[in-house]
Amino acid sequence: MISSKKMDRISNLPEALISHILSFLPTEESALTSVLSKKWRYLFAYRPNLDFDGSFSLKCGHGVEPDCVTPWILNVLERGVSDLDLHVTLAGLCLPSKMFMSKSLERLRIESENVIGIDMEDVFLPKLKTLHINKVMLGKGGDFFEKVTSGCHVLEELILIHVYSDFWIRSVSSKPLKRLILSCIDCDKNPHSVSFDTPNVVYLEYSDFVAGKYPKVKFDSLVEASVDLAMTSEQHEHASYEHSVGDVTDFLMGIRSVQTLFASANTLEVLTFCCDHIPVFHNMFSLTIQTCKSGWESLPALLKKCPNLETLVFDGLSHTYTIKCEDVDGCLCKFSGEVPTCLSSSPVKVLQITGFGEAGVETETELIKYFLETMPQLEQLIIYYDTLFDDDVIELSSELKRFPTKASPSCEIQVIFGDPSS
Known part of the structure; x- marks a missing residue:
């Protein structure tokens, strides 16, 4: 009974004071208080000091107020977090663009079950080595691929899956990049132009519709690739053995040094109806x-x-x-x-x-x-x-x-x- 009364006294304190008390505990221990009651569920997040070991993982689902998420993220960014992992199921949430402006981040992963938005402006992540984004709407971000690679000077792994924006000119240019996974096959439309200047990539997974042109495709170090190139519904309507409805020859020329290749059924179809000629793959x-x-x-x-x-x-x-x-x-x-x-x-x-x-x-x-x-x-x-x-x-x-x-x-x-x- 005495213990219960003591707990009641603490619970009845102002929330600001409780958060101050929690600040004297290690972050992990203060987070455990979230199971005490509904009132305690998020109080630990409002403590004035958050201590991390360099990494921060956040899963946001039902019951989390969207307005709380952005302050949490900005807080850990200000404190120099190096590993940020976000998994979000909240509808209507727009994440802060400042996630792409950090001098400390080395790994950034953003995944959502429903498409979430980021009003991305500039990219400056000088220490980032791994970037993984899945189901994100970037708004009017222009050529996001070019922004990312030009703002991430040491990026080694880039994974972009179902990333939405208003761009149809895609350009990935990065010398340090070694692993690239790019999936853009949701919208039934041919991109105008796709370029890759990635001479040190050794592993590639690429899913997309046939582009209008491939100005530059440079994969000099490619060892393993999985290619899923597809025709749009319009191309299927006009496909014939007499006239090509697209041309992926320049893309194939750029990956011809590959040693191990996976070609999807879509790709076989593209090679039939959207290819002028197939280059020689001497290393395969x-x-x-x-x-x-x-x-x-x-x-x-x-x-x-x-x-x-x-x-x-x-x-x-x-x-x-x-x-x-x-x-x-x-x-x-x-x-x-x-x-x-x-x-x-x-x-x-x-x-x-x-x-x-x-x-x-x-x-x-x-x-x-x-x-x-x-x-x-x-x-x-x-x-x-x-x-x-x-x-x-x-x-x-x-x-x-x-x-x-x-x-x-x-x-x-x-x-x-x-x-x-x-």
Whole structure:
């Protein structure tokens, strides 16, 4: 009873006085008082002194007053925080532009479930090495990419996912940048111009619609890339084999030093209808192809331009018949009755199939047999079969091992249960 009365006396004190009392406690301990009652929930945040170990993480959801968030952020910025991690689910919140004006920040991460706004003006983050932004509206920020890279002199990792603004000229220019993830594929519209002057980037993930032009694409050090280039609905309407509806050749030229490439199904379609010619990828030793919804018309030309390819991965074997299947070098299937030259001269040693069976076991099995009898350098075939029955895996393995492979008689065949990514 005595303890309860003492607690009541403290709780009945003015909030300003309680915040002053909390200032004598370590920040972590004062934050624990937020569970005492509704009154105590946010009192610790109003204490006059906040001590951090250089990092600050804030998750804002239902029950948090939007007007409280900005003072919290400004407070930690003024105190020289080096690592700021914000996860916001509040609707209608506009974060302060001063987050992009800090001499101490080394890592900044802003994520939201609903799109939030930032009235960004200038960018000056001289120590920032990592910037991660997801679902943010930048208002009338102009060329945000150029602002960020010019204001972050030591930036090594840049991740921009679903970042909205009124810009259609995108320019990423940074010498220290090593890792770039850029996803701009929400709005069904072609950007006017996209440029990359990033000679030291070793890892790239890029999702976007085909740009009107690519004035500069410089990825001299690229090791691994995942490319998801897509056509707009308007381009789909006008797409034909006779006339291109766009041209990504300059972009491909800029990434031709890549060693490991993942190309989405959208990208295969773009290579068919929006590409003047495919450059030679001399350094590429591993290529992953995602197959779904579109034909394989661009695959023969792409494989021919990878003279040193060792590993070929099919993410699914969803083959769609098109008129090009009737041409010997118009597809990878055997509708033409002749072996495509990209298969008969293929340097590929390892063929990997993931998601086997999703497009039909019988059809996919015939395609795999076709690869076995036409690809001369195959040393290993690995199939990931995600089935509910172990007998399916054993049966497929036995069937393929009995198959009389002509081109690759010594190929080792493995059928593995499950998915390699799980």
